[in-house]
Amino acid sequence: MKEEEVNFGKSDKFNLTMIPGKFARFLRTCVIWQFIRFLIINVKMIIVVGKSH
Amino acid sequence: MARLIVMGGGVAGHTTATFAKKWLGNDHEVVVVTPNANWNWIPSNIWVGVGQMKKEDVVFPLAPVYKKAGIDYRQAKAVSIHPEGKEGSDKQFITIEYTGQGKEGQTEELEYDYLVNATGPKLNFDATPGLGDGNGQIGANTVSVCTADHAVHANSELRRIFEKAKTEKQKILVGTGHGMCTCQGAAFEYIFNIEHEARKAGVRDNLEFKWISNEAFLGDFGMGGLHMKVGGYVVSSKLFAESLYAERGVDWILGAHVNKVEEGKVHYEQLDGTMGEEEFDFAMLIPPFAGVGLKAYAKDGSDITDTIFAANGFMKVDADYTPKPYEEWKASDWPRKYQNPTYSNMFAAGIAFAPPHLISKPAKSPNGTPINPTPPRTGMPSGIIGKAVAHSVCDMIKNGENAHIHEISMAEMGAACVASAGKGVFDGTAAAMTVYPVVPDFEKYPGTGRDTDYTFGEIGLAGHWIKHILHYLFIYKAKLKPGWTLIPE
Numbered sequence: 001m002k003e004e005e006v007n008f009g010k011s012d013k014f015n016l017t018m019i020p021g022k023f024a025r026f027l028r029t030c031v032i033w034q035f036i037r038f039l040i041i042n043v044k045m046i047i048v049v050g051k052s053h
Numbered sequence: 054m055a056r057l058i059v060m061g062g063g064v065a066g067h068t069t070a071t072f073a074k075k076w077l078g079n080d081h082e083v084v085v086v087t088p089n090a091n092w093n094w095i096p097s098n099i100w101v102g103v104g105q106m107k108k109e110d111v112v113f114p115l116a117p118v119y120k121k122a123g124i125d126y127r128q129a130k131a132v133s134i135h136p137e138g139k140e141g142s143d144k145q146f147i148t149i150e151y152t153g154q155g156k157e158g159q160t161e162e163l164e165y166d167y168l169v170n171a172t173g174p175k176l177n178f179d180a181t182p183g184l185g186d187g188n189g190q191i192g193a194n195t196v197s198v199c200t201a202d203h204a205v206h207a208n209s210e211l212r213r214i215f216e217k218a219k220t221e222k223q224k225i226l227v228g229t230g231h232g233m234c235t236c237q238g239a240a241f242e243y244i245f246n247i248e249h250e251a252r253k254a255g256v257r258d259n260l261e262f263k264w265i266s267n268e269a270f271l272g273d274f275g276m277g278g279l280h281m282k283v284g285g286y287v288v289s290s291k292l293f294a295e296s297l298y299a300e301r302g303v304d305w306i307l308g309a310h311v312n313k314v315e316e317g318k319v320h321y322e323q324l325d326g327t328m329g330e331e332e333f334d335f336a337m338l339i340p341p342f343a344g345v346g347l348k349a350y351a352k353d354g355s356d357i358t359d360t361i362f363a364a365n366g367f368m369k370v371d372a373d374y375t376p377k378p379y380e381e382w383k384a385s386d387w388p389r390k391y392q393n394p395t396y397s398n399m400f401a402a403g404i405a406f407a408p409p410h411l412i413s414k415p416a417k418s419p420n421g422t423p424i425n426p427t428p429p430r431t432g433m434p435s436g437i438i439g440k441a442v443a444h445s446v447c448d449m450i451k452n453g454e455n456a457h458i459h460e461i462s463m464a465e466m467g468a469a470c471v472a473s474a475g476k477g478v479f480d481g482t483a484a485a486m487t488v489y490p491v492v493p494d495f496e497k498y499p500g501t502g503r504d505t506d507y508t509f510g511e512i513g514l515a516g517h518w519i520k521h522i523l524h525y526l527f528i529y530k531a532k533l534k535p536g537w538t539l540i541p542e
Contacts, residue, residue, distance in 0.1 A: 014299035038515035048467035048487040
C-alpha cells in the first residue's frame, strides 16, 4: 500500500479528506523548492504587512 | 511634562511603550507597569514545550532594556484605575502592587495623563473544574504552553510520556479546555510538534493523538476559518486542516466544551448536546482568557468597573457593543481607535480590548452552553494596534486633546501567521498563512468575507524557516537593538 493511503483506512474521518502523495510530501522538504517558496511567501507576507500598517 | 502609563509589557504594551518613548523623547515620561521580570516571545514557547528550545531562548529581562530606553519600569501588577482622581485631587491615577524590584507586596498610586491598558489576558484555568488548581493557577491534571515556565514543565512531562511509550501505548490529548477558548493555533502547533518529535524519538507507533477543540470545524482558528486560492480553486481552511490531521494520524473531537478535568480524563459536552469522556496520559489544554480583573473607581469612590470594562473583564473601546444576531454583524462594529468612550485619555491595545462580538459563527448546545472560539487578538494585530495607540497618545500629548487619533481596524488589517508543525532545519514544516482582513468584511468581499488575492496558506519547510527567523527577529526588535524600528510588527 502506498504510504499516503495507509491513514485513509484508519478512520471514517480520515477517509473523507485529502492526503498528500509522495511527490507533494517530497516538495514540502525539498530545499531548492522550499527556498523558492520561501522567497515567494516572504513577498506575499510583506505585501499583507504593508497593507496593514 | 506628560506621563503615559502602559499597563502590560507583552507584545502590545512593549510596542506601545517603546515607540511612545522614542517619539516623545525625554520631554515626557513613559512608565511601564508589568508584573513580569521578563519579556517572553510566546510563539516560541511551543518549542520549549517539546524540548527544542530552552526557557532562556524565549525570554529576556525587561529591566536593562527599559533602562536603556529611558522608560520607567515598575515590576508590579495594576490593581485599579481612578480616572477621575480622588477626593481632594483631580489627578487621575492607578494603584499598583509590586511583584519585584525588592518591593514585593507594596502598593503605590501612580498618577497619569494618558493610560494604555495592554494587560493581556488572565489565563482563566479555574473556569473549568480540574483545569485550574482553584487559586487561579494551572492544576496538576494537564500542562500548558502559555508561559515559558509552563512550557518547561510541559516538556518534562512529555519526556516522561516518551520514555513510557518505548514500552507501552500512551495517549496524547491537546486542544482547548473550555467552550469559550481562543488561541487554537498554539494548541495546533503543539500537537504537531509533539507528533514530529515522537517520530524523531522512534515512539510514534506507541502514541495515540487526539485533538479536542471548541471549533465547529477544523481550521476555524477563531476567525471563522478562511478561504484561499490553491491549485486554481478557492478552498476552505477546513479542507487543509483535515488533510494535515489525517496525514499525521491525529484524530479529532470538535464543537467540544470541556466541562471537567480529572486525572487522566476530560469530560466534555458537544454542540449536539451529547456528553463524552476522553482518557489521556498527557494533555495540554489551552485555558479560556478573561480580563485581568482590574477595578475602576469614580472620584467619590464608587465602583465604575462596569462602565469601563465589559463583562469579560476586557476594556471597552470605540466598538459597537450593541447585542445583535450574527446576520447583522458588520466589519464596522470593530474598533478603529481603541479609545475608551468614557475617558478619552484611556486606550486599550492587544488582547486587553473588548471585541464587539465573535468572529466565528456563534453556536450553543441544546443545553444552552455556548461553544465557540473567541476572537484572536494576538501577534501581529496586537503589535499594529499597540503602535497605532502609541501614535495617538503621542499626538495628543504634543498637539492637545483634539489631535488626530490614528485608526486601524482589524476588519482592514491583515495578519501573517506561521504555525509550526515540527522543528528542524531540513525536516521541519510549518503552515505559513496570511489572512486579509483578520475580521471578515462581507460588504466589501461578499463571497468569503476576505480578499483571496491576499489570503493564502501552504505547509512546508519554508514556513519553518520563516518562523525560526521571526523568532530571532522579534526578540532582536524587542531588545531595541540598532534598527529595531525598521522591523515591522
